[in-house]
Amino acid sequence: MKRTTKRLFSALLAFVLLMSVTACGANTAADGSAEEGSKSADGFPEKQVTIIMPWSLGGGPDTIARQIASYGEKYLGVPVIVENKTGGAGTIAMAAALQAADDGYSMIVANGPLFSLTPSFQNVNYSIDDITPLIGMREVEFVVLSNPGKSGIETLDQLKEYAASGKTIKYATTGGPGNDSYTMISVLFKRLGLPAEAVPYDGGQDAINALVGGHVDIAIGSPPVYRDYVKSGELACLGTFIPDGIEVDGIGRIPSFKEQGIDAEFIGMDYFAVRSTVDDAKKKVLTEFIQNVYADPDFQKFMSEMGMKAWDGTEVEILQKIDEQSKAMVDYITLLE
CATH class of the missing domain: 3.40.190.10 (Periplasmic binding protein-like II)
Incomplete structure:
Protein backbone atom coordinates (compact mmCIF):
# COMPACT_ATOMS: atom_id res chain seq x y z
CA MET A 1 0.00 0.00 0.00
CA LYS A 2 2.82 2.35 0.90
CA ARG A 3 4.58 1.54 -2.37
CA THR A 4 1.38 2.33 -4.29
CA THR A 5 1.05 5.65 -2.47
CA LYS A 6 4.64 6.55 -3.31
CA ARG A 7 4.03 5.75 -6.97
CA LEU A 8 0.91 7.93 -7.02
CA PHE A 9 2.80 10.78 -5.33
CA SER A 10 5.69 10.49 -7.83
CA ALA A 11 3.30 10.52 -10.76
CA LEU A 12 1.48 13.55 -9.36
CA LEU A 13 4.78 15.40 -8.80
CA ALA A 14 5.92 14.63 -12.36
CA PHE A 15 2.61 15.93 -13.71
CA VAL A 16 2.92 19.18 -11.73
CA LEU A 17 6.48 19.73 -12.98
CA LEU A 18 5.41 19.04 -16.55
CA MET A 19 2.57 21.57 -16.34
CA SER A 20 4.93 24.12 -14.81
CA VAL A 21 7.39 23.79 -17.70
CA THR A 22 4.56 23.99 -20.22
CA ALA A 23 3.24 27.16 -18.61
CA CYS A 24 6.66 28.78 -18.78
CA GLY A 25 6.93 27.85 -22.43
CA ALA A 26 3.62 29.56 -23.11
CA ASN A 27 4.92 32.86 -21.75
CA THR A 28 8.33 32.89 -23.35
CA ALA A 29 9.42 32.36 -26.95
CA ALA A 30 12.19 29.93 -27.86
CA ASP A 31 14.76 32.70 -27.63
CA GLY A 32 13.35 33.89 -24.30
CA SER A 33 12.49 37.29 -25.74
CA ALA A 34 8.86 37.50 -26.86
CA GLU A 35 6.02 36.86 -24.45
CA GLU A 36 2.90 35.00 -25.50
CA GLY A 37 0.89 38.02 -24.27
CA SER A 38 2.12 39.80 -27.41
CA LYS A 39 0.05 37.49 -29.59
CA SER A 40 -3.68 37.10 -30.16
CA ALA A 41 -5.61 33.89 -29.57
CA ASP A 42 -5.04 32.76 -33.16
CA GLY A 43 -1.27 33.19 -32.86
CA PHE A 44 -1.05 36.57 -34.60
CA PRO A 45 1.49 37.66 -35.67
CA GLU A 46 3.21 34.71 -37.33
CA LYS A 47 5.28 36.62 -39.88
CA GLN A 48 6.92 39.98 -40.57
CA VAL A 49 4.96 43.17 -39.87
CA THR A 50 5.47 46.22 -42.11
CA ILE A 51 5.20 49.87 -41.09
CA ILE A 52 4.38 52.01 -44.13
CA MET A 53 6.14 55.38 -43.87
CA PRO A 54 4.84 58.34 -45.95
CA TRP A 55 8.02 60.37 -45.50
CA SER A 56 11.65 59.86 -46.43
CA LEU A 57 14.59 58.42 -44.52
CA GLY A 58 16.04 60.40 -41.65
CA GLY A 59 13.05 62.53 -40.72
CA GLY A 60 11.46 62.55 -37.28
CA PRO A 61 8.71 59.94 -37.85
CA ASP A 62 11.02 57.71 -39.89
CA THR A 63 13.69 57.80 -37.17
CA ILE A 64 11.20 56.90 -34.44
CA ALA A 65 9.47 54.19 -36.49
CA ARG A 66 12.76 52.47 -37.29
CA GLN A 67 13.73 52.46 -33.64
CA ILE A 68 10.37 50.95 -32.69
CA ALA A 69 10.73 48.36 -35.45
CA SER A 70 14.04 47.23 -33.96
CA TYR A 71 12.08 45.88 -30.97
CA GLY A 72 9.91 43.62 -33.10
CA GLU A 73 11.54 40.35 -32.11
CA LYS A 74 11.67 41.34 -28.45
CA TYR A 75 8.07 42.39 -27.94
CA LEU A 76 6.16 40.97 -30.91
CA GLY A 77 8.10 37.81 -31.67
CA VAL A 78 8.49 38.61 -35.38
CA PRO A 79 10.57 41.07 -37.44
CA VAL A 80 9.14 44.53 -38.05
CA ILE A 81 10.35 46.64 -40.99
CA VAL A 82 9.75 50.18 -42.21
CA GLU A 83 8.87 50.73 -45.87
CA ASN A 84 9.08 54.30 -47.20
CA LYS A 85 6.44 55.30 -49.76
CA THR A 86 6.93 59.01 -50.23
CA GLY A 87 5.13 61.63 -52.30
CA GLY A 88 1.71 63.18 -52.67
CA ALA A 89 1.78 64.78 -49.18
CA GLY A 90 1.38 61.28 -47.73
CA THR A 91 -1.41 60.13 -50.06
CA ILE A 92 0.78 57.56 -51.85
CA ALA A 93 1.52 55.81 -48.57
CA MET A 94 -2.13 56.02 -47.56
CA ALA A 95 -3.16 54.37 -50.82
CA ALA A 96 -0.62 51.58 -50.22
CA ALA A 97 -1.93 51.02 -46.69
CA LEU A 98 -5.54 50.78 -47.86
CA GLN A 99 -4.60 48.42 -50.69
CA ALA A 100 -2.75 46.09 -48.32
CA ALA A 101 -4.61 43.09 -46.91
CA ASP A 102 -6.55 43.87 -43.76
CA ASP A 103 -4.80 41.06 -41.89
CA GLY A 104 -2.93 43.25 -39.42
CA TYR A 105 0.48 42.80 -41.03
CA SER A 106 0.58 46.37 -42.35
CA MET A 107 0.55 49.52 -40.23
CA ILE A 108 0.94 53.10 -41.42
CA VAL A 109 2.40 56.15 -39.73
CA ALA A 110 -0.18 58.85 -40.42
CA ASN A 111 -0.63 62.46 -39.37
CA GLY A 112 -3.54 64.81 -38.82
CA PRO A 113 -3.25 66.77 -42.10
CA LEU A 114 -3.86 63.64 -44.19
CA PHE A 115 -7.49 64.17 -43.12
CA SER A 116 -7.67 67.76 -41.85
CA LEU A 117 -5.72 69.46 -44.65
CA THR A 118 -4.73 67.37 -47.68
CA PRO A 119 -8.33 66.82 -48.94
CA SER A 120 -8.64 70.60 -49.36
CA PHE A 121 -5.72 70.64 -51.83
CA GLN A 122 -5.99 67.23 -53.52
CA ASN A 123 -8.62 64.76 -54.60
CA VAL A 124 -8.23 61.83 -52.22
CA ASN A 125 -9.97 58.46 -52.30
CA TYR A 126 -9.98 57.85 -48.56
CA SER A 127 -11.64 59.15 -45.40
CA ILE A 128 -11.00 58.94 -41.68
CA ASP A 129 -13.45 56.02 -41.54
CA ASP A 130 -11.00 53.89 -43.55
CA ILE A 131 -8.45 53.72 -40.73
CA THR A 132 -8.27 53.09 -37.01
CA PRO A 133 -5.62 55.04 -35.09
CA LEU A 134 -3.84 52.65 -32.72
CA ILE A 135 -1.59 54.87 -30.65
CA GLY A 136 0.17 58.20 -30.97
CA MET A 137 3.82 58.49 -31.96
CA ARG A 138 4.79 62.10 -31.28
CA GLU A 139 3.44 65.61 -31.12
CA VAL A 140 5.13 67.60 -33.88
CA GLU A 141 7.03 70.73 -32.88
CA PHE A 142 7.82 72.49 -36.15
CA PRO A 255 9.90 81.37 -28.90
CA SER A 256 6.65 80.95 -30.76
CA PHE A 257 5.60 83.08 -33.71
CA LYS A 258 2.49 83.93 -31.72
CA GLU A 259 4.73 85.51 -29.06
CA GLN A 260 6.40 87.48 -31.85
CA GLY A 261 3.07 88.93 -32.97
CA ILE A 262 2.37 86.60 -35.91
CA ASP A 263 -0.92 84.73 -36.21
CA ALA A 264 0.48 81.34 -37.17
CA GLU A 265 0.16 78.45 -34.73
CA PHE A 266 0.01 74.69 -35.15
CA ILE A 267 0.49 71.57 -33.04
CA GLY A 268 0.85 68.53 -35.25
CA MET A 269 0.99 64.83 -34.47
CA ASP A 270 2.04 61.53 -35.96
CA TYR A 271 0.43 58.22 -35.01
CA PHE A 272 0.23 54.55 -35.92
CA ALA A 273 -2.88 53.28 -37.69
CA VAL A 274 -4.27 50.25 -39.53
CA ARG A 275 -7.19 49.68 -41.87
CA SER A 276 -10.43 49.97 -39.92
CA THR A 277 -11.47 46.46 -41.04
CA VAL A 278 -8.54 44.79 -39.24
CA ASP A 279 -9.71 42.43 -36.50
CA ASP A 280 -9.92 44.12 -33.08
CA ALA A 281 -7.79 41.43 -31.43
CA LYS A 282 -4.98 42.14 -33.89
CA LYS A 283 -5.30 45.88 -33.33
CA LYS A 284 -4.86 45.23 -29.63
CA VAL A 285 -1.72 43.14 -30.19
CA LEU A 286 -0.12 45.87 -32.33
CA THR A 287 -1.06 48.61 -29.87
CA GLU A 288 0.37 46.64 -26.93
CA PHE A 289 3.58 46.05 -28.90
CA ILE A 290 4.14 49.79 -29.29
CA GLN A 291 3.16 50.45 -25.68
CA ASN A 292 5.78 47.93 -24.57
CA VAL A 293 8.41 49.68 -26.67
CA TYR A 294 7.48 53.07 -25.21
CA ALA A 295 7.94 51.64 -21.70
CA ASP A 296 11.37 50.19 -22.53
CA PRO A 297 14.16 52.16 -20.72
CA ASP A 298 16.49 51.90 -23.72
CA PHE A 299 13.85 53.34 -26.03
CA GLN A 300 13.12 56.15 -23.58
CA LYS A 301 16.84 56.93 -23.47
CA PHE A 302 16.98 56.99 -27.27
CA MET A 303 14.07 59.43 -27.46
CA SER A 304 15.59 61.67 -24.80
CA GLU A 305 18.91 61.80 -26.63
CA MET A 306 17.05 62.81 -29.80
CA GLY A 307 15.28 65.62 -27.96
CA MET A 308 11.90 63.92 -28.34
CA LYS A 309 9.22 62.26 -26.26
CA ALA A 310 6.87 59.49 -27.35
CA TRP A 311 3.20 60.46 -27.35
CA ASP A 312 0.90 57.59 -26.39
CA GLY A 313 -2.33 59.24 -27.49
CA THR A 314 -5.35 56.94 -27.69
CA GLU A 315 -7.67 56.44 -30.67
CA VAL A 316 -10.20 58.84 -29.12
CA GLU A 317 -7.56 61.51 -28.44
CA ILE A 318 -6.15 61.24 -31.97
CA LEU A 319 -9.56 61.54 -33.63
CA GLN A 320 -10.39 64.51 -31.42
CA LYS A 321 -7.16 66.27 -32.41
CA ILE A 322 -7.87 65.63 -36.10
CA ASP A 323 -11.32 67.18 -35.68
CA GLU A 324 -9.87 70.22 -33.87
CA GLN A 325 -7.17 70.55 -36.53
CA SER A 326 -9.74 70.45 -39.32
CA LYS A 327 -11.55 73.42 -37.80
CA ALA A 328 -8.34 75.37 -37.12
CA MET A 329 -7.07 74.88 -40.68
CA VAL A 330 -10.04 76.55 -42.36
CA ASP A 331 -8.57 80.07 -42.08
CA TYR A 332 -5.12 78.95 -43.23
CA ILE A 333 -6.53 77.12 -46.26
CA THR A 334 -8.49 80.24 -47.23
CA LEU A 335 -5.37 82.38 -46.83
CA LEU A 336 -3.38 80.20 -49.23
CA GLU A 337 -6.06 79.79 -51.90
Whole structure:
Protein backbone atom coordinates (compact mmCIF):
# COMPACT_ATOMS: atom_id res chain seq x y z
CA MET A 1 0.00 0.00 0.00
CA LYS A 2 2.82 2.35 0.90
CA ARG A 3 4.58 1.54 -2.37
CA THR A 4 1.38 2.33 -4.29
CA THR A 5 1.05 5.65 -2.47
CA LYS A 6 4.64 6.55 -3.31
CA ARG A 7 4.03 5.75 -6.97
CA LEU A 8 0.91 7.93 -7.02
CA PHE A 9 2.80 10.78 -5.33
CA SER A 10 5.69 10.49 -7.83
CA ALA A 11 3.30 10.52 -10.76
CA LEU A 12 1.48 13.55 -9.36
CA LEU A 13 4.78 15.40 -8.80
CA ALA A 14 5.92 14.63 -12.36
CA PHE A 15 2.61 15.93 -13.71
CA VAL A 16 2.92 19.18 -11.73
CA LEU A 17 6.48 19.73 -12.98
CA LEU A 18 5.41 19.04 -16.55
CA MET A 19 2.57 21.57 -16.34
CA SER A 20 4.93 24.12 -14.81
CA VAL A 21 7.39 23.79 -17.70
CA THR A 22 4.56 23.99 -20.22
CA ALA A 23 3.24 27.16 -18.61
CA CYS A 24 6.66 28.78 -18.78
CA GLY A 25 6.93 27.85 -22.43
CA ALA A 26 3.62 29.56 -23.11
CA ASN A 27 4.92 32.86 -21.75
CA THR A 28 8.33 32.89 -23.35
CA ALA A 29 9.42 32.36 -26.95
CA ALA A 30 12.19 29.93 -27.86
CA ASP A 31 14.76 32.70 -27.63
CA GLY A 32 13.35 33.89 -24.30
CA SER A 33 12.49 37.29 -25.74
CA ALA A 34 8.86 37.50 -26.86
CA GLU A 35 6.02 36.86 -24.45
CA GLU A 36 2.90 35.00 -25.50
CA GLY A 37 0.89 38.02 -24.27
CA SER A 38 2.12 39.80 -27.41
CA LYS A 39 0.05 37.49 -29.59
CA SER A 40 -3.68 37.10 -30.16
CA ALA A 41 -5.61 33.89 -29.57
CA ASP A 42 -5.04 32.76 -33.16
CA GLY A 43 -1.27 33.19 -32.86
CA PHE A 44 -1.05 36.57 -34.60
CA PRO A 45 1.49 37.66 -35.67
CA GLU A 46 3.21 34.71 -37.33
CA LYS A 47 5.28 36.62 -39.88
CA GLN A 48 6.92 39.98 -40.57
CA VAL A 49 4.96 43.17 -39.87
CA THR A 50 5.47 46.22 -42.11
CA ILE A 51 5.20 49.87 -41.09
CA ILE A 52 4.38 52.01 -44.13
CA MET A 53 6.14 55.38 -43.87
CA PRO A 54 4.84 58.34 -45.95
CA TRP A 55 8.02 60.37 -45.50
CA SER A 56 11.65 59.86 -46.43
CA LEU A 57 14.59 58.42 -44.52
CA GLY A 58 16.04 60.40 -41.65
CA GLY A 59 13.05 62.53 -40.72
CA GLY A 60 11.46 62.55 -37.28
CA PRO A 61 8.71 59.94 -37.85
CA ASP A 62 11.02 57.71 -39.89
CA THR A 63 13.69 57.80 -37.17
CA ILE A 64 11.20 56.90 -34.44
CA ALA A 65 9.47 54.19 -36.49
CA ARG A 66 12.76 52.47 -37.29
CA GLN A 67 13.73 52.46 -33.64
CA ILE A 68 10.37 50.95 -32.69
CA ALA A 69 10.73 48.36 -35.45
CA SER A 70 14.04 47.23 -33.96
CA TYR A 71 12.08 45.88 -30.97
CA GLY A 72 9.91 43.62 -33.10
CA GLU A 73 11.54 40.35 -32.11
CA LYS A 74 11.67 41.34 -28.45
CA TYR A 75 8.07 42.39 -27.94
CA LEU A 76 6.16 40.97 -30.91
CA GLY A 77 8.10 37.81 -31.67
CA VAL A 78 8.49 38.61 -35.38
CA PRO A 79 10.57 41.07 -37.44
CA VAL A 80 9.14 44.53 -38.05
CA ILE A 81 10.35 46.64 -40.99
CA VAL A 82 9.75 50.18 -42.21
CA GLU A 83 8.87 50.73 -45.87
CA ASN A 84 9.08 54.30 -47.20
CA LYS A 85 6.44 55.30 -49.76
CA THR A 86 6.93 59.01 -50.23
CA GLY A 87 5.13 61.63 -52.30
CA GLY A 88 1.71 63.18 -52.67
CA ALA A 89 1.78 64.78 -49.18
CA GLY A 90 1.38 61.28 -47.73
CA THR A 91 -1.41 60.13 -50.06
CA ILE A 92 0.78 57.56 -51.85
CA ALA A 93 1.52 55.81 -48.57
CA MET A 94 -2.13 56.02 -47.56
CA ALA A 95 -3.16 54.37 -50.82
CA ALA A 96 -0.62 51.58 -50.22
CA ALA A 97 -1.93 51.02 -46.69
CA LEU A 98 -5.54 50.78 -47.86
CA GLN A 99 -4.60 48.42 -50.69
CA ALA A 100 -2.75 46.09 -48.32
CA ALA A 101 -4.61 43.09 -46.91
CA ASP A 102 -6.55 43.87 -43.76
CA ASP A 103 -4.80 41.06 -41.89
CA GLY A 104 -2.93 43.25 -39.42
CA TYR A 105 0.48 42.80 -41.03
CA SER A 106 0.58 46.37 -42.35
CA MET A 107 0.55 49.52 -40.23
CA ILE A 108 0.94 53.10 -41.42
CA VAL A 109 2.40 56.15 -39.73
CA ALA A 110 -0.18 58.85 -40.42
CA ASN A 111 -0.63 62.46 -39.37
CA GLY A 112 -3.54 64.81 -38.82
CA PRO A 113 -3.25 66.77 -42.10
CA LEU A 114 -3.86 63.64 -44.19
CA PHE A 115 -7.49 64.17 -43.12
CA SER A 116 -7.67 67.76 -41.85
CA LEU A 117 -5.72 69.46 -44.65
CA THR A 118 -4.73 67.37 -47.68
CA PRO A 119 -8.33 66.82 -48.94
CA SER A 120 -8.64 70.60 -49.36
CA PHE A 121 -5.72 70.64 -51.83
CA GLN A 122 -5.99 67.23 -53.52
CA ASN A 123 -8.62 64.76 -54.60
CA VAL A 124 -8.23 61.83 -52.22
CA ASN A 125 -9.97 58.46 -52.30
CA TYR A 126 -9.98 57.85 -48.56
CA SER A 127 -11.64 59.15 -45.40
CA ILE A 128 -11.00 58.94 -41.68
CA ASP A 129 -13.45 56.02 -41.54
CA ASP A 130 -11.00 53.89 -43.55
CA ILE A 131 -8.45 53.72 -40.73
CA THR A 132 -8.27 53.09 -37.01
CA PRO A 133 -5.62 55.04 -35.09
CA LEU A 134 -3.84 52.65 -32.72
CA ILE A 135 -1.59 54.87 -30.65
CA GLY A 136 0.17 58.20 -30.97
CA MET A 137 3.82 58.49 -31.96
CA ARG A 138 4.79 62.10 -31.28
CA GLU A 139 3.44 65.61 -31.12
CA VAL A 140 5.13 67.60 -33.88
CA GLU A 141 7.03 70.73 -32.88
CA PHE A 142 7.82 72.49 -36.15
CA VAL A 143 10.59 75.10 -36.02
CA VAL A 144 11.58 77.51 -38.81
CA LEU A 145 15.35 77.65 -39.33
CA SER A 146 17.95 79.71 -41.16
CA ASN A 147 21.61 79.33 -42.06
CA PRO A 148 23.30 82.58 -40.90
CA GLY A 149 26.60 81.61 -42.49
CA LYS A 150 25.01 81.45 -45.95
CA SER A 151 22.25 84.08 -45.83
CA GLY A 152 23.13 86.31 -42.88
CA ILE A 153 19.63 85.66 -41.49
CA GLU A 154 19.49 84.88 -37.79
CA THR A 155 16.30 86.66 -36.66
CA LEU A 156 12.88 87.54 -38.05
CA ASP A 157 13.97 91.17 -38.43
CA GLN A 158 16.96 90.09 -40.54
CA LEU A 159 14.59 87.92 -42.61
CA LYS A 160 12.50 91.01 -43.32
CA GLU A 161 15.63 93.02 -44.21
CA TYR A 162 16.71 90.23 -46.56
CA ALA A 163 13.38 90.45 -48.40
CA ALA A 164 13.46 94.26 -48.36
CA SER A 165 16.73 94.14 -50.31
CA GLY A 166 14.76 92.78 -53.28
CA LYS A 167 15.50 89.09 -52.80
CA THR A 168 12.88 86.36 -52.98
CA ILE A 169 13.19 84.01 -50.03
CA LYS A 170 13.52 80.35 -50.98
CA TYR A 171 12.20 78.03 -48.31
CA ALA A 172 12.41 74.24 -48.07
CA THR A 173 9.31 72.28 -47.07
CA THR A 174 8.67 68.60 -46.53
CA GLY A 175 6.12 67.92 -49.24
CA GLY A 176 3.87 70.20 -51.24
CA PRO A 177 0.34 71.61 -50.84
CA GLY A 178 -1.68 69.53 -48.41
CA ASN A 179 1.30 68.84 -46.18
CA ASP A 180 1.36 70.45 -42.73
CA SER A 181 4.93 71.80 -42.91
CA TYR A 182 4.30 73.28 -46.38
CA THR A 183 1.09 74.90 -45.21
CA MET A 184 2.41 76.41 -42.00
CA ILE A 185 5.62 77.91 -43.39
CA SER A 186 3.63 79.26 -46.36
CA VAL A 187 1.17 80.82 -43.91
CA LEU A 188 4.10 82.40 -42.07
CA PHE A 189 5.34 84.19 -45.19
CA LYS A 190 1.78 85.24 -46.08
CA ARG A 191 1.33 86.73 -42.62
CA LEU A 192 4.71 88.50 -42.89
CA GLY A 193 3.88 89.77 -46.39
CA LEU A 194 7.27 88.67 -47.73
CA PRO A 195 8.04 87.41 -51.26
CA ALA A 196 8.86 83.71 -50.91
CA GLU A 197 9.13 80.60 -53.06
CA ALA A 198 8.53 77.07 -51.75
CA VAL A 199 10.99 74.30 -52.63
CA PRO A 200 9.40 70.94 -51.68
CA TYR A 201 11.45 67.96 -50.47
CA ASP A 202 10.37 64.43 -49.58
CA GLY A 203 11.42 64.58 -45.94
CA GLY A 204 12.74 66.67 -43.09
CA GLN A 205 16.34 65.56 -43.47
CA ASP A 206 16.34 66.46 -47.16
CA ALA A 207 15.01 69.93 -46.33
CA ILE A 208 17.66 70.49 -43.66
CA ASN A 209 20.40 69.25 -46.00
CA ALA A 210 19.28 71.84 -48.55
CA LEU A 211 19.47 74.59 -45.93
CA VAL A 212 22.90 73.49 -44.71
CA GLY A 213 24.13 73.44 -48.31
CA GLY A 214 22.84 76.95 -48.98
CA HIS A 215 20.38 75.81 -51.65
CA VAL A 216 17.53 77.49 -49.76
CA ASP A 217 17.38 80.38 -47.30
CA ILE A 218 14.88 78.95 -44.82
CA ALA A 219 13.65 75.48 -43.86
CA ILE A 220 11.20 73.89 -41.47
CA GLY A 221 11.99 70.91 -39.30
CA SER A 222 11.42 69.05 -36.03
CA PRO A 223 14.02 68.41 -33.28
CA PRO A 224 15.56 65.13 -34.53
CA VAL A 225 16.73 66.62 -37.82
CA TYR A 226 17.83 70.12 -36.83
CA ARG A 227 18.98 69.77 -33.22
CA ASP A 228 22.67 69.01 -33.77
CA TYR A 229 23.00 71.71 -36.43
CA VAL A 230 21.61 74.33 -34.06
CA LYS A 231 23.77 73.12 -31.17
CA SER A 232 26.86 73.51 -33.36
CA GLY A 233 25.81 77.03 -34.39
CA GLU A 234 25.46 76.14 -38.07
CA LEU A 235 21.71 76.81 -38.10
CA ALA A 236 19.55 79.28 -36.15
CA CYS A 237 15.94 78.99 -34.94
CA LEU A 238 13.61 81.83 -35.93
CA GLY A 239 10.58 80.51 -34.07
CA THR A 240 8.07 77.70 -33.62
CA PHE A 241 4.37 77.31 -34.40
CA ILE A 242 3.73 75.86 -30.93
CA PRO A 243 1.72 78.67 -29.24
CA ASP A 244 3.62 78.59 -25.93
CA GLY A 245 7.08 78.09 -27.45
CA ILE A 246 9.17 74.99 -26.77
CA GLU A 247 12.17 73.93 -24.73
CA VAL A 248 14.68 71.75 -26.61
CA ASP A 249 17.52 69.97 -24.77
CA GLY A 250 20.89 71.39 -25.73
CA ILE A 251 19.33 74.43 -27.42
CA GLY A 252 17.12 76.11 -24.85
CA ARG A 253 13.82 77.86 -25.35
CA ILE A 254 12.54 78.60 -28.85
CA PRO A 255 9.90 81.37 -28.90
CA SER A 256 6.65 80.95 -30.76
CA PHE A 257 5.60 83.08 -33.71
CA LYS A 258 2.49 83.93 -31.72
CA GLU A 259 4.73 85.51 -29.06
CA GLN A 260 6.40 87.48 -31.85
CA GLY A 261 3.07 88.93 -32.97
CA ILE A 262 2.37 86.60 -35.91
CA ASP A 263 -0.92 84.73 -36.21
CA ALA A 264 0.48 81.34 -37.17
CA GLU A 265 0.16 78.45 -34.73
CA PHE A 266 0.01 74.69 -35.15
CA ILE A 267 0.49 71.57 -33.04
CA GLY A 268 0.85 68.53 -35.25
CA MET A 269 0.99 64.83 -34.47
CA ASP A 270 2.04 61.53 -35.96
CA TYR A 271 0.43 58.22 -35.01
CA PHE A 272 0.23 54.55 -35.92
CA ALA A 273 -2.88 53.28 -37.69
CA VAL A 274 -4.27 50.25 -39.53
CA ARG A 275 -7.19 49.68 -41.87
CA SER A 276 -10.43 49.97 -39.92
CA THR A 277 -11.47 46.46 -41.04
CA VAL A 278 -8.54 44.79 -39.24
CA ASP A 279 -9.71 42.43 -36.50
CA ASP A 280 -9.92 44.12 -33.08
CA ALA A 281 -7.79 41.43 -31.43
CA LYS A 282 -4.98 42.14 -33.89
CA LYS A 283 -5.30 45.88 -33.33
CA LYS A 284 -4.86 45.23 -29.63
CA VAL A 285 -1.72 43.14 -30.19
CA LEU A 286 -0.12 45.87 -32.33
CA THR A 287 -1.06 48.61 -29.87
CA GLU A 288 0.37 46.64 -26.93
CA PHE A 289 3.58 46.05 -28.90
CA ILE A 290 4.14 49.79 -29.29
CA GLN A 291 3.16 50.45 -25.68
CA ASN A 292 5.78 47.93 -24.57
CA VAL A 293 8.41 49.68 -26.67
CA TYR A 294 7.48 53.07 -25.21
CA ALA A 295 7.94 51.64 -21.70
CA ASP A 296 11.37 50.19 -22.53
CA PRO A 297 14.16 52.16 -20.72
CA ASP A 298 16.49 51.90 -23.72
CA PHE A 299 13.85 53.34 -26.03
CA GLN A 300 13.12 56.15 -23.58
CA LYS A 301 16.84 56.93 -23.47
CA PHE A 302 16.98 56.99 -27.27
CA MET A 303 14.07 59.43 -27.46
CA SER A 304 15.59 61.67 -24.80
CA GLU A 305 18.91 61.80 -26.63
CA MET A 306 17.05 62.81 -29.80
CA GLY A 307 15.28 65.62 -27.96
CA MET A 308 11.90 63.92 -28.34
CA LYS A 309 9.22 62.26 -26.26
CA ALA A 310 6.87 59.49 -27.35
CA TRP A 311 3.20 60.46 -27.35
CA ASP A 312 0.90 57.59 -26.39
CA GLY A 313 -2.33 59.24 -27.49
CA THR A 314 -5.35 56.94 -27.69
CA GLU A 315 -7.67 56.44 -30.67
CA VAL A 316 -10.20 58.84 -29.12
CA GLU A 317 -7.56 61.51 -28.44
CA ILE A 318 -6.15 61.24 -31.97
CA LEU A 319 -9.56 61.54 -33.63
CA GLN A 320 -10.39 64.51 -31.42
CA LYS A 321 -7.16 66.27 -32.41
CA ILE A 322 -7.87 65.63 -36.10
CA ASP A 323 -11.32 67.18 -35.68
CA GLU A 324 -9.87 70.22 -33.87
CA GLN A 325 -7.17 70.55 -36.53
CA SER A 326 -9.74 70.45 -39.32
CA LYS A 327 -11.55 73.42 -37.80
CA ALA A 328 -8.34 75.37 -37.12
CA MET A 329 -7.07 74.88 -40.68
CA VAL A 330 -10.04 76.55 -42.36
CA ASP A 331 -8.57 80.07 -42.08
CA TYR A 332 -5.12 78.95 -43.23
CA ILE A 333 -6.53 77.12 -46.26
CA THR A 334 -8.49 80.24 -47.23
CA LEU A 335 -5.37 82.38 -46.83
CA LEU A 336 -3.38 80.20 -49.23
CA GLU A 337 -6.06 79.79 -51.90
